[in-house]
Amino acid sequence: MHTDAERCVRAVQSKDARFDGWFYTAVLTTRIYCRPSCPVVPPKPENMRFYPSAAACQQEGFRACKRCRPDSSPGSPEWNQRADLVARAMRLIADGVVDRDGVPGLATRLGYSTRQVERQLLAELGAGPLALARAQRAQTARLLIETTTLPMAEIAFAAGFSSIRTFNDTVREVFALAPGELRERAPRSRRNAAASATPGVLSLRLPFRAPLNPDNLFGHLIATAVPGVEEWRDGAYRRTLRLPYGHGVVALAPAPDHIACRLSLTDMRDLTIAISRCRRMLDLDADPVAVDGQLSADPLLAPLVAKAPGRRVPRTVDEAEFAVRAVLGQQVSTAAARTHAARLVAAHGEPIDDPDGDLTHLFPAPQALAALDPEALALPRSRRATLTTLVRHLADGSLRLGVESGWEEARARLTELPGFGPWTVDVIAMRALGDPDAFLPTDLGIRRAAQELGLPHTPAALTARAAAWRPWRAYAVQYLWATDGHPINSIPANNSIPA
Structure with a gap:
């Protein structure tokens, strides 16, 4: 633009x-x-x-x-609605890959040469991967300077800088203030909050493009919450996070003009990736005006959009975790899927402490599930085979479901696995991979909503009609699901999670 x-x-x-x-x-x-x-x-x-x-x-x-x-603007929606090299590179940079693995590590994850990655980023964004990562480090540094009382040396390394000198020079260059001056200029209320905050805990405001309808977004996360990993407490969705340098707990609560975010981290170097994953889970970089404008062009969808504009696609903080949960949820109720997942967590998850709530574990990594005894799973035999095959491929790296994944390639790899039909593949594409055009024409809730609205309700006919909704069919799914009274479409009034 x-x-x-x-x-x-x-x-x-x-x-x-x-x-x-x-x-x-x-x-x-x-x-x-x-x-x-x-x-x-x-x-x-x-x-x-x-x-x-x-x-x-x-x-x-x-x-x-x-x-x-300007460094605190919502991210460009381009990077979450495309799956080309530049978009995947930007998602990886937001995840801190350049800080951890350098530009060669970024290129390896993308499957391109370093020169190709640098050339394409420079052509489209006017800056190469090092400059883009440096801008992100500056943003993280400002956030830590203004919202914590950490010493500047600790902030420098937590933000990803290799030296104190580079940290000082970058802050002065980007903000025209020394780090100490930047902290002094922060609003007094923010400085007072930082001084009284628990060490390792940050309170942030995550911006988004209005409008944002939180009902289905938080309702879906709450209704499908896995005990021990997720909970709804005091008006906030809370969950554990597995991060590169440690782990964390995040509490996210909707406000009129932002999402209130409270992060507890065991290692501050994980701040950038924790924020990136939370933004991605809540789809905060979406462009609701573009989405709703196109969907409203369909006269049968228009009343749904007008009634509650700004619906987002609830996504995930961990693509592998969601794939496992999608398999556990095949052909069972939401409550049954939560029960199956909770058993896996209790048996194989990594325990954590949560002084502020009832979170007890990190969701088990694929490596922890790779040696799973199929006979120990209270699942039909065919689904046991589906789950164990999936975690084996995730654990050995032959299947990669990350922010760098090409959507069509990942779909093809999933389809090759036993037990992965169109619904499972597309729900993973929609909620784990972030494909904004993923569609679920075989979903019973979608077919029931389509019939009630007067839309075609057979999968083939509905897919043909939905061609006019592209490239936003995943958002159309949210509007269609919202016609039902299922708990995924509303935020509970108390701390209870619907059964």
Whole structure:
């Protein structure tokens, strides 16, 4: 979008928050870059330049605006609605792969050469992987500086910097303030909260593009919550997180203009990836205006969209975990699927402490399930074979379900496994891989909703009709599911999780 200067100028002049994260505005006279909705008086159009990423602005010598804080914009929806090289690279960079494994590690995960990855990122985003990772480190550093009382040396390494000097230089260059000055300028309420916070615990605000309807988003996560791994407590969805350097517990609660996020981490180096995974699980970088606009063009879907706009696709923080849970949920009720998963967790999950609630385990990794005795599973024999085959392929790396996965390739690999029919493959594509166009025409709830609305309800006919909803069929699924009174479509009024 940044190449359409006229459209960008209109967005900046109207302070349109829908375009935050889509592009960044750099001002030639002040050498500052902003988000489109920046509250200051817009500069003259001839003094504006538009860039596709904060990293590109920084490479051209612009510093972040202190008013609109462009580094805290929602992410571009492009990276979650595409499965090409650039989109997969951006998802991996958000997951901190460059900080942990360098650019060669990023290229290896993508299956391309380092030069190919650098060339394509530079062509589309105006910055290579190192610059993009550096911009992310700067954002993480600012977050830790303003919301914790950690010493600057600890913040530097937690944010992914290799040295204190690099940390200091980057913060000064990006924010035009030394780290200590940045902390001093933070709102007093934030500094007081940081001073009283429990060590290792952060309270954050996760932004999103409005509108956001939390009912199906949180309702689905709550209704399918696995005891010991997830819970609904005091108006927040809480769950455990398996992370590269340790583990964490997150509490997420919907607010009118943000998602309140409380993170407890055993190692602060996991902050970036924890935030990335939470944003991805809640689909916070989606563009609801584009989605709802297209779905509303269908006269039979339009009333559903108008009634509750901004539905998101509930996703996952761990793709392998979701695949296992999808198999456990084949042809059984939500409550039965939770029971099967809870047994796996109790037997094979890694225990953790949770002083603030009743979370007890991390969901078992594929390696922990690879030696599973099929006879110990209270499942039909065919589903035992499906589950054990799946975890074996996940454990040995012959099946990879990560943010870097190509959607069609992953679908093909899943389809080759015994017991993986269209419903299981597409629900994994929708909720684990993040394909916004995944569709479930064989799902009984979808077929029942289609029939009630006057849509075709046989799988073939419904798929043909749904072609007009592309590339947002996964969101159409959420609107169709919402016609039912199932607990996945509402947030409980108390701490109880529906049976």
